Amino acid sequence: MFREVTLGQYYPVDSVIHRLDPRTKLAGTLVYLISMFLVNSFLGYFLGGLALFAMIRLSKVPFRFMTRGLRSIFFVLLLSVSFNLFLTPGETLIGIAFIRITKEGLRIALMMGVRLVLLVLGSSLMTLTTTPNQLTDGMEKAMSPLRKLNVPIHEIAMMMSIALRFIPILVEETDKIMKAQQARGADFESGSLITRARAMVPILVPLFISAFRRANDLAMAMEARCYHGGEGRTKMKPLRYRGTDRAAYIIMFAYLAICLGSRFVRL
Amino acid sequence: MGALKIIDVKHLAFDYTRRDEEGRVIETVRALSDLNVQIEEGQFVCVLGHNGSGKSTFAKLLNALNLPTEGTVLLSGMDTKEQKYIWEIRREAGMVFQNPDNQIIASVVEEDVGFGPENIGVPTKEIWERVERALDHVHMLPYRLRSPNRLSGGQKQRVAIAGTMAMLPKCIVLDEPTAMLDPSGRAEVIQTVLELNRQEGITIILITHYMEEAVDADRLIVMDDGRIVMDGPPKEIFSEPERLRKFRIDVPQAAELACRLRRKGVPLPEGILKREELAEALGRYLPSGKDSERGKDADMEDAPPPMHTRAEDPVMRVEQLSHVYQPGTAMESYALKDLSFEIQRGSLTALIGHTGSGKSTLAQHLNGLLSGTGGRLECHFRDAKEAPEFPADPEEEETNRNWLFSWLRLPWLHGKDGKKEKDAKQDVKKELRFKVGLVFQYPEYQLFEEDVLQDVMFGPKNQGFPMEEAEARAKAALRMVKLPESHWKRSPFELSGGQKRRAAIAGVLAMRPEVLILDEPTAGLDPAGRDELFETINDLHESEGMTIILISHSMEDVARYAEQVIVLDHGELRMYGTPEEVFSRYRELEKMGLSAPEMTYLAQRLEEKGARFDELPDTVDKMEEAILSILARTGVAAGGLPRPKDSTSHQESERQSIVSAGEKGEDRISVGQPHDSGDVVNDHHKEQREIASTGEEAEECSGK
Numbered sequence: 001m002f003r004e005v006t007l008g009q010y011y012p013v014d015s016v017i018h019r020l021d022p023r024t025k026l027a028g029t030l031v032y033l034i035s036m037f038l039v040n041s042f043l044g045y046f047l048g049g050l051a052l053f054a055m056i057r058l059s060k061v062p063f064r065f066m067t068r069g070l071r072s073i074f075f076v077l078l079l080s081v082s083f084n085l086f087l088t089p090g091e092t093l094i095g096i097a098f099i100r101i102t103k104e105g106l107r108i109a110l111m112m113g114v115r116l117v118l119l120v121l122g123s124s125l126m127t128l129t130t131t132p133n134q135l136t137d138g139m140e141k142a143m144s145p146l147r148k149l150n151v152p153i154h155e156i157a158m159m160m161s162i163a164l165r166f167i168p169i170l171v172e173e174t175d176k177i178m179k180a181q182q183a184r185g186a187d188f189e190s191g192s193l194i195t196r197a198r199a200m201v202p203i204l205v206p207l208f209i210s211a212f213r214r215a216n217d218l219a220m221a222m223e224a225r226c227y228h229g230g231e232g233r234t235k236m237k238p239l240r241y242r243g244t245d246r247a248a249y250i251i252m253f254a255y256l257a258i259c260l261g262s263r264f265v266r267l
Numbered sequence: 268m269g270a271l272k273i274i275d276v277k278h279l280a281f282d283y284t285r286r287d288e289e290g291r292v293i294e295t296v297r298a299l300s301d302l303n304v305q306i307e308e309g310q311f312v313c314v315l316g317h318n319g320s321g322k323s324t325f326a327k328l329l330n331a332l333n334l335p336t337e338g339t340v341l342l343s344g345m346d347t348k349e350q351k352y353i354w355e356i357r358r359e360a361g362m363v364f365q366n367p368d369n370q371i372i373a374s375v376v377e378e379d380v381g382f383g384p385e386n387i388g389v390p391t392k393e394i395w396e397r398v399e400r401a402l403d404h405v406h407m408l409p410y411r412l413r414s415p416n417r418l419s420g421g422q423k424q425r426v427a428i429a430g431t432m433a434m435l436p437k438c439i440v441l442d443e444p445t446a447m448l449d450p451s452g453r454a455e456v457i458q459t460v461l462e463l464n465r466q467e468g469i470t471i472i473l474i475t476h477y478m479e480e481a482v483d484a485d486r487l488i489v490m491d492d493g494r495i496v497m498d499g500p501p502k503e504i505f506s507e508p509e510r511l512r513k514f515r516i517d518v519p520q521a522a523e524l525a526c527r528l529r530r531k532g533v534p535l536p537e538g539i540l541k542r543e544e545l546a547e548a549l550g551r552y553l554p555s556g557k558d559s560e561r562g563k564d565a566d567m568e569d570a571p572p573p574m575h576t577r578a579e580d581p582v583m584r585v586e587q588l589s590h591v592y593q594p595g596t597a598m599e600s601y602a603l604k605d606l607s608f609e610i611q612r613g614s615l616t617a618l619i620g621h622t623g624s625g626k627s628t629l630a631q632h633l634n635g636l637l638s639g640t641g642g643r644l645e646c647h648f649r650d651a652k653e654a655p656e657f658p659a660d661p662e663e664e665e666t667n668r669n670w671l672f673s674w675l676r677l678p679w680l681h682g683k684d685g686k687k688e689k690d691a692k693q694d695v696k697k698e699l700r701f702k703v704g705l706v707f708q709y710p711e712y713q714l715f716e717e718d719v720l721q722d723v724m725f726g727p728k729n730q731g732f733p734m735e736e737a738e739a740r741a742k743a744a745l746r747m748v749k750l751p752e753s754h755w756k757r758s759p760f761e762l763s764g765g766q767k768r769r770a771a772i773a774g775v776l777a778m779r780p781e782v783l784i785l786d787e788p789t790a791g792l793d794p795a796g797r798d799e800l801f802e803t804i805n806d807l808h809e810s811e812g813m814t815i816i817l818i819s820h821s822m823e824d825v826a827r828y829a830e831q832v833i834v835l836d837h838g839e840l841r842m843y844g845t846p847e848e849v850f851s852r853y854r855e856l857e858k859m860g861l862s863a864p865e866m867t868y869l870a871q872r873l874e875e876k877g878a879r880f881d882e883l884p885d886t887v888d889k890m891e892e893a894i895l896s897i898l899a900r901t902g903v904a905a906g907g908l909p910r911p912k913d914s915t916s917h918q919e920s921e922r923q924s925i926v927s928a929g930e931k932g933e934d935r936i937s938v939g940q941p942h943d944s945g946d947v948v949n950d951h952h953k954e955q956r957e958i959a960s961t962g963e964e965a966e967e968c969s970g971k
Contacts (some may be wrong), residue, residue, distance in 0.1 A: 007370075010374055010375065010414060012375070012412050012413065012414065053382065096926070100468035115712065116690070124551065126745070130374070131374050131378060132374045145427070146720050150339065161373075161374075162372065164374070165371075165374050166372070168416055168506060169368055169416070176707065176712075176799035177712065178708070178712055179631065179636050180707045180712075180713040181713060181725075182636055182700065183634060183700055183704070183706075183707065183728055183775065184725055184726040184774055184775060184778065185700060185701060185711075185726050185729030186725070186729055187697070187698065187729065202713070202715050202725065205715035206712055206713050206714065206715050209712075209760070210712055213364075213367045213369075214368070217364060217366055217369035217370065218369050218372070220327075220332060221362075221364055221369065221372070221545040222362070222372060222382075223332060224330060224332055224357055224361070224362040224364075225357070225361075225383040225386060225430060226354050226357045226358055226383060226386040226387050226434070227380055227386045228354070228386065229380075232387075232388045233386060233388065234384075234385055234388050234389055234390060234391060234394065235384055235385060235391060236377075236378060236384070236391060236394040236395065236398065237378070237381075238348050238391055239390075252355060254807070
């Protein structure tokens with residue numbers, strides 16, 4: 001039941017988006033993130049939403065699957081929206097006692113919420129259509145110039161892809177440990193926030209130990225399969241730009257231009 | 268010999284060194300000493316030994332994951348100590364580890380298989396060919412685009428094997444590859460390994476605790492205390508059960524039974540390892556009446572399955588318990604469906620079902636970690652004034668799912684009244700958790716305190732007991748699980764696997780539950796550790812009168828220890844009866860992805876050959892007794908077993924005893940058959956015949 005965490009969960013279908021080069025998708029995600037901070041009007045967000053919707057349709061990933069990723073940021077979303085809603089000074093819309101909702105606050109909070117949702121959906125689209133290994137390859141290749149500056153690009157990329165693979169496993173393990181401690185009478189759900197934080201110790205200690213044990217096992221398994229860093233490695237799926245990638249880059253620039261343009265349109 | 272030696276180990280020794288923070292050596296532990304062994308190409312070698320005997324260390328030395336402290340390891344003539352050979356050695360000797368999750372690197376099956384070839388610089392096109400071939404070898408080609416997280420344990424291990432096959436190895440070393448799998452997963456993996464050995468000529472070195480897996484090997488190596496203590500073909504090794512038991516190793520059940528029967532004077536050939544062989548050998552002494560058992564089979568299929576769901580003095584009563592996920596949607600699925608049954612106070616009940624049948628979910632309902640979405644649970648605890656009830660909680664679905672939110676539950680998100688009501692509900696549930704102790708699978712993974720005693724006290728402290736009382740209860744629990752007092756003040760992480768498990772079980776026992784649920788308590792333990800833990804559990808059951816619910820995949824253990832068996836399939840209750848009743852319906856069990864104990868299958872084979880059993884015997888003890896009684900009867904009827912000619916007097920006395928035994932029960936002799944008669948037979952045969960070759964060996968069989 002905790003396999004729901006979408007971040008880093010590949011959705012295996014065959015689509016145009018899935019077949020794109022991971023570098024293209026990385027660039028696309030970056031462009032999308034930038035565009036979300038570029039636009040400053042609801043028109044812009046509407047455009048962004050529309051573009052994302054089109055991409056999701058193209059990717060054949062069910063929309064239900066996409067939104068699952070939102071659950072994990074629900075709290076952050078709630079916090080940022082309410083901060084903006086209540087703490088922005090300006091023209092008062094509703095005011096009860098010391099709580100005031102201003103026109104500006106409402107606008108900013110709404111924009112903030114939409115922006116966050118679109119950002120998360122946009123980046124989940126990448127992780128849902130790209131396997132962690134492809135992602136690693138993409139980042140490794142895209143950042144390879146940095147290797148000249150002695151940045152261990154291959155190692156970083158490897159670490160990230162492994163982290164992504166183990167997230168669902170560790171989340172499930174957390175659930176298991178939590179239940180086991182509850183069976184021994186541990187209570188994580190009552191008392192003050194501090195009591196509850198302290199109640200996490202019996203979960204965190206076994207979880208860390210388990211994570212280290214897994215890391216140890218994995219390192220051994222990788223060594224046994226002749227892993228010795230990026231040197232002399234070949235690729236099963238080497239990266240090669242194709243026609244669709246070129247088209248994707250053109251669409252990206254067009255999209256960015258439109259977003260920039262939307263800044264000057266007044267509604 | 269002419270065959271090529273792929274592995275040549277000479278005077279091998281290995282030390283583990285522990286260092287402090289500054290890198291000074293604190294202590295060295297000798298894990299292996301003076302090991303000498305040669306393995307020929309194409310052999311299937313099984314390495315047996317208890318936990319801590321040095322098997323895994325040995326395995327890691329074969330492909331240079333560990334380097335020898337003394338001596339040499341040559342793989343295809345390459346010395347593992349030479350740095351220049353290291354990648355070639357690891358390519359030639361692939362390795363598969365115990366935990367399937369911790370050795371899969373990629374998130375797509377085919378990419379994981381390609382990981383090895385990528386590392387050694389195989390050209391892209393060839394990687395694809397190799398991946399395809401490797402996946403085909405393990406029959407996982409249809410799954411090539413799947414995520415490993417969605418595969419079963421057996422499938423994951425097959426992917427791991429494919430990962431080594433893609434490196435085109437000469438030899439694969441498997442370090443307890445089946446320890447964490449269910450029986451069907453185990454069979455898958457062993458089948459695959461056998462095929463690779465027989466068809467591809469890959470040398471296999473299999474480390475295992477399961478003796479059934481060892482019988483197909485060409486050669487067995489038994490390790491103890493860092494040394495090789497026995498080495499030979501399975502028939503030879505398994506003919507010495509008592510010696511093996513000293514090394515904390517089991518014997519396959521068929522071999523043990525054959526040995527015991529031989530001791531009782533049944534002239535069976537040496538070297539019987541499998542039930543088919545034993546059935547064949549025994550078949551010769553059975554009457555060939557084939558008509559009777561046919562009718563019986565037909566009866567069995569027609570009769571309704573056993574459903575003794577009512578108990579005289581139930582400690583727990585489950586009524587129409589259901590758990591639905593996402594009700595009312597297209598995704599609606601039942602984890603549990605309309606379960607109604609009672610658990611007898613003081614009984615030992617086994618809960619069986621294939622992986623995903625709802626066993627663990629049910630266990631969590633029984634102790635209140637989960638609440639059903641329908642039905643209720645009623646408990647009759649000894650000191651409770653009234654029977655508390657736990658009706659279904661429709662909200663449960665929500666709270667189960669959003670654990671993070673409920674942990675972060677802030678008062679202003681919920682109404683104050685809602686919170687109080689919820690807390691009251693929590694209190695009732697907590698009470699249930701204390702009364703029904705639940706020991707999860709691999710419970711040692713929950714240990715977290717600085718020392719064992721503190722850890723065991725965690726439960727009683729949560730119950731609200733003062734320190735002294737909590738300590739007293741913890742100590743009592745530690746005594747119950749027979750963990751030596753010298754270990755109480757040590758860190759739980761310093762203990763051995765079996766000891767950790769005992770400490771973890773004590774952590775639940777310290778809460779003084781009336782019902783104890785154990786989820787696969789012996790998973791990953793060696794045979795002796797398993798038997799010892801079962802003895803402890805049996806003690807709790809017998810001397811403490813504790814009600815025990817045992818979740819297990821091992822039908823042999825269920826047959827041996829359980830009084831009642833509950834069979835779950837897809838969340839539904841399919842059978843509830845004694846082990847004999849349940850296992851006699853092995854055909855239905857097989858349809859549910861389960862199996863019957865080895866002995867039930869043997870009994871079934873014997874029935875095909877004309878034997879008749881009232882109830883199919885499911886343990887070695889019962890089988891031994893049943894076979895002896897059958898042979899005794901046929902002995903009376905048809906002149907009996909072939910007897911030595913010059914022993915009329917012995918034969919007389921034996922016959923008498925057989926007749927008296929035969930009178931006791933028509934078809935089956937009651938438990939505790941007259942022992943003297945057996946002994947007469949034995950003594951007689953010991954003298955007259957070289958059945959088990961020495962008297963000492965004959966004793967061995969009954970050593971248990």
